[in-house]
Amino acid sequence: MRTSKTRKAARRALSPIVSLIDQRIEREVRRHVEIASKDSLQKELRTLRNRQRPLELFFDGTGRGASRLPSAPHLDRTISELVEVTGADREDAERTVAQAFRLLIALEALGVGRIAGGTMSIVGKLSAVPLLDPPGEEILEIGTLYGMFGAALIRMMQRAGREPNLTIVDPLAGTQLQPGATMGGDATGTPVDLAAVRVNLSLAGAAGEATRIQQGFSEDPEVRALVADRAYAVVVVDGDHSAAGVAADLEWAERIVAPGGIVVLDDFGHPKWPGIKEAFEKHMTTRTRFGFLGQVAHSGYLRAAPA
Numbered sequence: 001m002r003t004s005k006t007r008k009a010a011r012r013a014l015s016p017i018v019s020l021i022d023q024r025i026e027r028e029v030r031r032h033v034e035i036a037s038k039d040s041l042q043k044e045l046r047t048l049r050n051r052q053r054p055l056e057l058f059f060d061g062t063g064r065g066a067s068r069l070p071s072a073p074h075l076d077r078t079i080s081e082l083v084e085v086t087g088a089d090r091e092d093a094e095r096t097v098a099q100a101f102r103l104l105i106a107l108e109a110l111g112v113g114r115i116a117g118g119t120m121s122i123v124g125k126l127s128a129v130p131l132l133d134p135p136g137e138e139i140l141e142i143g144t145l146y147g148m149f150g151a152a153l154i155r156m157m158q159r160a161g162r163e164p165n166l167t168i169v170d171p172l173a174g175t176q177l178q179p180g181a182t183m184g185g186d187a188t189g190t191p192v193d194l195a196a197v198r199v200n201l202s203l204a205g206a207a208g209e210a211t212r213i214q215q216g217f218s219e220d221p222e223v224r225a226l227v228a229d230r231a232y233a234v235v236v237v238d239g240d241h242s243a244a245g246v247a248a249d250l251e252w253a254e255r256i257v258a259p260g261g262i263v264v265l266d267d268f269g270h271p272k273w274p275g276i277k278e279a280f281e282k283h284m285t286t287r288t289r290f291g292f293l294g295q296v297a298h299s300g301y302l303r304a305a306p307a
């Protein structure tokens with residue numbers, strides 16, 4: 001009886017010390033768990049970084065000048081703009097954007113040089129043109145750089161069941177020419193010449209190989225006479241980016257675009273090329289056949305009035 005009372009008293013007296021020891025053990029256990037999970041997080045981070053490096057080589061700007069990995073908000077915005085400009089339903093726009101994105105990555109991996117511009121502008125153009133259902137197969141690209149966008153557009157039109165014929169106008173002078181701007185060597189290191197353009201067009205099969213290439217400037221009367229032998233369902237204006245150059249191309253487009261045809265104004269609203277919007281705004285105050293459809297990323301879209 002006495003012993004039991006003594007034990008209870010001893011337990012009561014020791015209780016604060018026992019609880020202190022318990023708390024200490026708990027703290028120690030928590031500390032070790034934290035260290036272990038920090039270690040495993042760091043290990044996971046190292047593994048992710050290692051995996052990211054080759055992905056960067058594949059998608060990022062090195063050797064090209066622009067990252068090809070769009071963010072989710074950019075993708076969503078481009079799809080919404082496409083729906084608005086082309087009238088396509090969202091599912092069609094999403095499918096076309098996915099196809100265009102994969103094509104861009106594939107062509108830049110396989111071809112020489114690059115496609116100019118940001119990923120969303122390129123994907124936007126490659127999607128918008130087929131979705132706008134142009135009224136014919138003749139396409140004119142003014143300013144081609146490496147011919148790779150032309151090759152991609154041929155593929156996208158074929159995917160929509162079309163049989164595109166492409167004509168290109170570009171001086172193909174060894175480097176990119178831009179009046180009033182110093183362009184320097186291309187980030188890819190590939191010369192801007194006929195050989196490069198032919199290599200890229202060959203990636204678009206027979207239609208790519210059959211492309212007409214007119215070397216020269218779009219304002220040159222001789223070039224114009226040779227190219228204006230047909231009406232174009234699509235004209236991509238992507239040559240001289242100065243206000244005077246774009247004004248001249250729009251004035252020419254008035255004469256060679258088929259009724260209901262599409263004009264794509266590249267780098268529209270791009271802060272680096274203010275002359276493009278300036279020329280467009282001035283042009284729209286004249287007697288024009290063109291109506292403005294809207295903008296997807298940095299490209300503007302016009303449609304000529306129907307016949």
Ligand SMILES: C[S@@+](CC[C@H](N)C(=O)[O-])C[C@H]1O[C@@H](n2cnc3c(N)ncnc32)[C@H](O)[C@@H]1O
Nearest residue numbers: 115116143144145149170176177217218239240
């Ligand atoms: C921005 S790059 C074209 C990019 C190409 N459309 C693409 O999407 O990859 C402009 C090209 O137009 C050419 N150029 C410059 N002035 C021109 C003109 N007056 N007529 C035709 N092409 C011109 C440049 O030398 C260059 O090759």
